[in-house]
Amino acid sequence: MNKFNLFLERKLLPIASKLGANRVLIAIRNGITLSMPLIIIGSLFLIIGNFPIDAWIDWLGKTGIIDYLNKGTNGSFGIMGLVASFGIAQSLASQHDVDGTSAGVIALSSFLVATPNIFSGGEAPVEGIPVAYMGSRGLFVAIVLGIITALIFAWFINHNIQITLPDSVPPAVSKSFSALIPGAAIITLWLVIFALLDATGIGNIHDLLLKIFGGPLGLLGATIGGTVISIFLNSAFWFTGIHGGNVVNSIISPIWLMNTDANRLIYQADRTAELPHIITQPFIDNFVYMGGGGATIGLVIVITIIALKKKSSQLTKTMAPLTLTPGIFNINEPAMYGLPVVLNISLIIPFILAPMVNALVTYFTMSSGLVARTVGIAVPWTMPPVISGFLATGGHMSGAILQVVLIILDILIYYPFYQTVERQNVLAESGTSNN
Numbered sequence: 001m002n003k004f005n006l007f008l009e010r011k012l013l014p015i016a017s018k019l020g021a022n023r024v025l026i027a028i029r030n031g032i033t034l035s036m037p038l039i040i041i042g043s044l045f046l047i048i049g050n051f052p053i054d055a056w057i058d059w060l061g062k063t064g065i066i067d068y069l070n071k072g073t074n075g076s077f078g079i080m081g082l083v084a085s086f087g088i089a090q091s092l093a094s095q096h097d098v099d100g101t102s103a104g105v106i107a108l109s110s111f112l113v114a115t116p117n118i119f120s121g122g123e124a125p126v127e128g129i130p131v132a133y134m135g136s137r138g139l140f141v142a143i144v145l146g147i148i149t150a151l152i153f154a155w156f157i158n159h160n161i162q163i164t165l166p167d168s169v170p171p172a173v174s175k176s177f178s179a180l181i182p183g184a185a186i187i188t189l190w191l192v193i194f195a196l197l198d199a200t201g202i203g204n205i206h207d208l209l210l211k212i213f214g215g216p217l218g219l220l221g222a223t224i225g226g227t228v229i230s231i232f233l234n235s236a237f238w239f240t241g242i243h244g245g246n247v248v249n250s251i252i253s254p255i256w257l258m259n260t261d262a263n264r265l266i267y268q269a270d271r272t273a274e275l276p277h278i279i280t281q282p283f284i285d286n287f288v289y290m291g292g293g294g295a296t297i298g299l300v301i302v303i304t305i306i307a308l309k310k311k312s313s314q315l316t317k318t319m320a321p322l323t324l325t326p327g328i329f330n331i332n333e334p335a336m337y338g339l340p341v342v343l344n345i346s347l348i349i350p351f352i353l354a355p356m357v358n359a360l361v362t363y364f365t366m367s368s369g370l371v372a373r374t375v376g377i378a379v380p381w382t383m384p385p386v387i388s389g390f391l392a393t394g395g396h397m398s399g400a401i402l403q404v405v406l407i408i409l410d411i412l413i414y415y416p417f418y419q420t421v422e423r424q425n426v427l428a429e430s431g432t433s434n435n
Helices: 002-020 025-036 034-048 054-063 065-074 078-095 100-113 136-158 171-178 180-199 206-220 224-239 246-267 281-287 297-307 315-330 334-340 346-369 387-392 395-428
Strands: 119-122 126-129
Touching: 025 078, 025 136, 025 246, 025 346, 034 065, 034 078, 034 246, 054 065, 065 078, 065 246, 078 100, 078 136, 078 246, 100 136, 100 171, 100 180, 136 180, 136 206, 136 246, 171 180, 180 206, 206 224, 206 246, 224 246, 224 281, 224 346, 246 281, 281 346, 281 387, 281 395, 297 315, 297 334, 297 346, 297 395, 315 334, 315 395, 346 395, 387 395
Parallel strands: none
Antiparallel strands: 119 126
16 A cells, blocks of 8 residues: 555656646636536526426427527527637636736637638628537637637737837726737738638638547547546546546546537427437536545445444544535535545545446446436536436436436445545544554
């Protein structure tokens, strides 16, 4: 065990620390997170418009209210890519100590410039922006464009290639003029790229990047084998004290979000249609990581069960209420750092095994049709299990029942390992050593 601890501290911890502090990964995480409120708001419209009561669905259709609800969904959930382009550039530019807001606005404009427009015929032709590229389908462009835009913007500003106004000019005006030269260069760059792709018949940057990144990342994020690998990495990073989700999910979440949105669009068009994707963001959030990283809802329930025993340790009695309440809402920092789970060799096996079991059971029950697939509703991550499973699957009880089964499995996985921890706690509190 000591050798394993040394391996974690000397080999894995430095790698995890570097990845966790990587500016690009932080920017991707922050940029996508910026769109999360819109995703959740759009999901609320989707829930209202597709609540599983036939009379309600019929009434919404007859009155035309469903069209307004769909517009609310498309105008919030459906622009995550556009918002992410701003957020990623803003975050990365700020980390380079330049004006993040200006960089974000330039990235947003560049995103629209790089996106092909659509035209309607008739006597009065109308030019429009395709909503399809504004959402999850545009995430790869948002990431690449946001990063490149921020780096170029920072280079211009740091090399003083900008319009500098006197100190007497209000800061807002001064920043706007400072962004003129780098902004013109960046937007022109993306316009040239768009023109080249269009003139050569290659297509557009959205479809091009989807082909380049979609395949490799799809193997990791859209298959059960790749998902299990990502779960292992997530747990391994968490175990060293690094937020695994911030590292692993920053890379894979675009695939999960794209799958989520694809299911949403099909479900929105036809509630009875078969949904194409099993592994989505709600699949990960609401079925794999119940309680947080490591599926620790099983652990906090085990702690509470053991705390009810008369001879339980004082640490377990103290930690039970401190970990159970937040754990129900998928907040597991009290358990991770208070128990702790971090660098606790006695808990590493269930910490890795529990979410893997959740993923495998969920995947095969959904693929077999025993449990409904997630319909594209982004349930807030603090929503307690059972409720979240019901909502994520579009009001199917099978989603809620599956979560109950998974929680029981997680309890069974964690129980024998925490019993070992509890024996160590009792020995330590009694002043006895097992050495």
